[in-house]
Amino acid sequence: MxxxxxxxxxxxxxxxxxxxxxxxxxxxxATAQSGATETPTSSPEDRPxxxxxxxxxxxxxxxxxxxxxxxxxxxxxxxxxxxxxxxxxxxxxxxxxxxxxxxxxxxxxxxxxxxxxxxxxxxxxxxxxxxxxxxxxxxxxxxxxxxxxxxxxxxxxxxxxxxxxxYYITDEEWSRYESEDIIVFVEGTLPEETGQMTLDAMAAQRETYRQAWGSLLSNKPRAILFGSRDSWNRWRRGTENPNVIGQTSSEWGGIAQVVSRGGIEDLTYGTVLHEVGHLYQNEFAPSGFPAGTWWIEGNATFFELYQQYDYEQRVRDVAAAGQLPPLLDGSGPGATGRGPDGRGRFGYDVGYTFWKWIVMNYGLDAHRQIIEGVGRNRLRNEVLEEVLGMPIQEIESAWRVWLGASPTAPTLIPTPTIRIPPTVTPFGQ
Ligand SMILES: [Zn+2]
Structure with missing residues (x-):
């Protein structure tokens, strides 16, 4: 470079x-704007x-x-x-x-x-x-x-x-790729095709992002992709959690990620698209996506083109077992917690099915309308009722039936305490 x-x-x-x-x-x-003539206040769309x-x-x-x-x-x-x-x-x-x-x-x-x-x-x-x-x-x-x-x-x-x-590096080998969608930096220890695959993944999702959010990101994002833990750890302070494999920040305008056991297909067609989804959330509805909820993670997961496993089938299995918990009443399942099936990232997968159900039945335009609503600080359920045109109980029932569950959530039976040590689930997405 x-x-x-x-x-x-x-x-x-x-x-x-x-x-x-x-x-x-x-x-x-400035004087002309505050003059005597009654010009309407400029709408947010008119402001730079x-x-x-x-x-x-x-x-x-x-x-x-x-x-x-x-x-x-x-x-x-x-x-x-x-x-x-x-x-x-x-x-x-x-x-x-x-x-x-x-x-x-x-x-x-x-x-x-x-x-x-x-x-x-x-x-x-x-x-x-x-x-x-x-x-x-x-x-x-x-x-x-x-x-x-x-x-x-x-x-x-x-x-x-x-x-x-x-903020360039001179003592490591990196390659740079750029398209109209993204700027990608690839550490030399990653397979050569990583950069082009990232460009291809972003191009494949371009129109989906555009329709789902109303327009593309204002600032072209950067993906900084690390090939090893050693190079990843160079920029991170202190003894960081070894389970963290990525970080996304609107302050840097991009995502940093180290390759994990999912390999470069998961990295490029899964993680990058998911993390770019978080950048869209931050730009278009910064207060509409509370961190750590099924709502924010399910939404970002919806934009992945590569899945670590079949997320929808996993939730359908839970539904078929009569264990699908309430979603829209209260806070719903946490993003990373275990589901009734004992597996982690339950909220990611449940949230994914909810957004998929919306888009399959109401189109990406409904996604955009929901974003406009929650982006104006309106309550999530109020926005859903307005955009989907039915009361919140009916929305929940329709989604449940689509998944093969009963129309109403079962009364929850407390799950017994798990006594075996839990296995580490692949997060960082
Ligand atoms: Zn995420």
Whole structure:
């Protein structure tokens, strides 16, 4: 990939006249909006989408005061897993710069900042983030950044965003793949086809995602795929749970995953599609999917094209045994807990069947309508009744009958305490 230091030589001078023109026009726009004419308040759909990198990172530079600011050479250098360093040459016509701060972002709407020190020797401001000594951030996340300055006269300057850097690794072999759907980083120890399979899986689900959510993710996600525990553990702090094989974060705009016993077919057509489903949940209905519930995990599972086993048949077996518990009354089964059949991840599988039942009977459009409802903080059951057009008891009955269960849930008999030690079930999805 790229060398370990990428220098950018883009000195420029910000014209004071241009700045004033900009500020005046912004001010005018604001006045016009709050004017006497009764214009309706803009709906959320009309507002700029700040999850869109072109919008979030497209903000122009902003200055206050009357100084002329000059930015000279700047650099970004990665020392994975020990963080990265930013440097810049900067000056103000009104006097010495008193404070300099770098602000960086791995994905729109998420920022971290660090104060810079002036280095006399190089004549530059330098800011360093120490990496794993401070936080667990995987390699290959995007690093977009801006600089903010205040001079001794109190003038301030916030630069535009500088985009395109990454938290790169120089001492391991990785490959990069990119399509319109995703950016994939594949560690060299994984089979060569892993990258292309991920692109293919994402392409195969593209229209399903689009119809189910109303549009595609605003920010192209990144999948960072590790081939071994050793390389996986490099970016994670402390003694982490060895059962954790993946992490997804809207703050980094992507998913990090280590290959497990399911192999690369499970990784690419199963896990990646599932985790991308969580990114959709975070963008389109951030408060509509409580963590750890059958609702959130069943929904993400619905987007998998490779299953570790036949999830639906497993739930049908439970139904046939007369053991399908209530779903929509109360919290329903927990995501990872054991089912009446003694096997784990019961909520994942039950939730999967519920979303599948919705889509098979009402289409992906019903999925989208449900997302719009819960995305506006409305109650789940209220939204389901409205979109599916029947009372919640009838919804539960219809789903149960579809699975081959009785129309109503049986009275639960307490299950005896299991005395044999439970086996570890494959999670991390
Ligand atoms: Zn999940």
């Amino acid at each position: 790229q060398g370990n230091v990428r220098k950018l030589f883009l000195p420029f001078l910000l014209s004071l006249t241009l700045m004033i023109t900009l500020l005046v026009s912004v001010g005018f726009e 989408n700040r999850n869109d990198p072109a919008v979030f990172y497209g903000e122009p530079a902003v200055a206050t005061g009357d100084a002329e600011w000059t930015l000279g050479e700047r650099t970004f250098e990665s020392f994975y897993p020990n963080g990265f360093t930013f440097t810049i040459e900067a000056s103000s016509s009104a006097g010495a710069i008193e404070s300099a701060t770098v602000v960086w972002s791995h994905a729109p709407r998420n920022i971290t900042r660090r104060a810079a020190e002036f280095d006399e020797e190089s004549g530059r401001f330098v800011a360093t983030w120490p990496g794993i000594a401070e936080a667990s951030i995987p390699p290959w996340v995007a690093v977009n950044y801006q600089w903010r300055f205040t001079d001794e006269a109190g003038n301030t300057y916030v630069s535009e965003w500088f985009t395109g850097e990454e």
